[in-house]
Amino acid sequence: MTLESCVATEKKPLLTVAEAKKRIHATISPLTEQERVSLKDAFQRVLAKAVFTPLNLPSTRNSAMDGYALSSEMFAETLTNVGTSWAGKPFERDLKSGECVRIFTGAVLPENADSVVMQENVTVHGSKIEFPTDIKLKKNVREIGEDVRIGDLLCEASKTLSASDLGLLASTGIENVLVIRKLKIVYFSTGDELVGLGESLERGKIYDSNRYSLFGLLQNQNYDVVDGGVIPDDKAALKNTLIQAAKEFDAVITTGGASVGEADYVKAVLEECGEIHFWKIAMKPGKPLAFGKIGKSYFFGLPGNPAAVTTTFDIIVKAALVQLAGGIIKEPFQLTAICATKLKKSRGRQEFQRGILQQLETGGFQVKSTGNQGSHILSTTSIANCYIVLPADCTEVRIGESVTVMLQAI
Ligand code: AMP
């Protein structure tokens, strides 16, 4: 651990978020197994191999407009319309002197035509077409290969395929692609206080909300996700469950039990059955985080508090899973906004406060706090659309000061 990676305000130095992320990314070996899927099933999947085009796009010279096709070398102010080139039904001969053809968008040009004049710019007298003298020629023609040429890269390896990627691949006739197989993930809650929805809420019990947050956070075309249920606060049960889960899944996620209270067994269990780093991270919410491996499986032990779960997932786990699934990590966009709420924090930990970002009429950005930032408060998470990122040594932000804002979606 380097000096600057620690924030030495507590007894034991805490690890910075940046250092924790660096260590996680250095540990992960992305999946490499591949499967071939049809184009529609490839939407938002991670491409396993680069794809090159087997076709020129466009593959024929065609018109960008509805109008009249002609040869600039044989241009005259009046030409005779000798036929039509339709999209999909070309006019199949060369133009002779004095000729032009009616043409529609996407229709192939006659071999010796090099110009299309928009229909709005001509005067039609039966088959005689009159062109303005000052008309610009050699326009409105889509040339062969001006989009991509045979052998050009269409999509790079590891790319997550977007809607326009599917369109691009389809336009070159590609029917299926190799993608990285799906990442198998299981998640558990831990805690004797938890009851499931539909069960009666006895005094002291709470509904298990983390499994619902995680269900949403883990929606991704590259993940096969299983809800593993609740593990009681029992060391043997936790150990057996995690050992079993690690045999079946590429990644195991738990929430709760990660502090060092009497009933927090995650650390002890992992020391016994895995290769585990247990960190206290200099972030708020979300100080305790366990990361490591149990057998071949990666383990993420998140805090129990609901707002700490969503924050540690967004800030740390999300990118780690993208990397594990073979994808390219894109750090969330950060921008500067004027803070419209007075913010307080204690020195020592980087804070990710839930905020509401809005764009002003002037085009600038303004952000305000969603309210109570307690790590057990979900209502202020629900209305947030960003994180206000406050550095470790900051203690307050006054109204009107600039702050860094992180957009949530990666
Ligand atoms: P722990 O880390 O287990 O001590 O949990 C910290 C706090 O988070 C406690 O108030 C727990 O009751 C709460 N908590 C833990 N797991 C969940 C869960 N699945 N859903 C809602 N709250 C939870």
Ligand code: MG
């Ligand atoms: Mg607990």
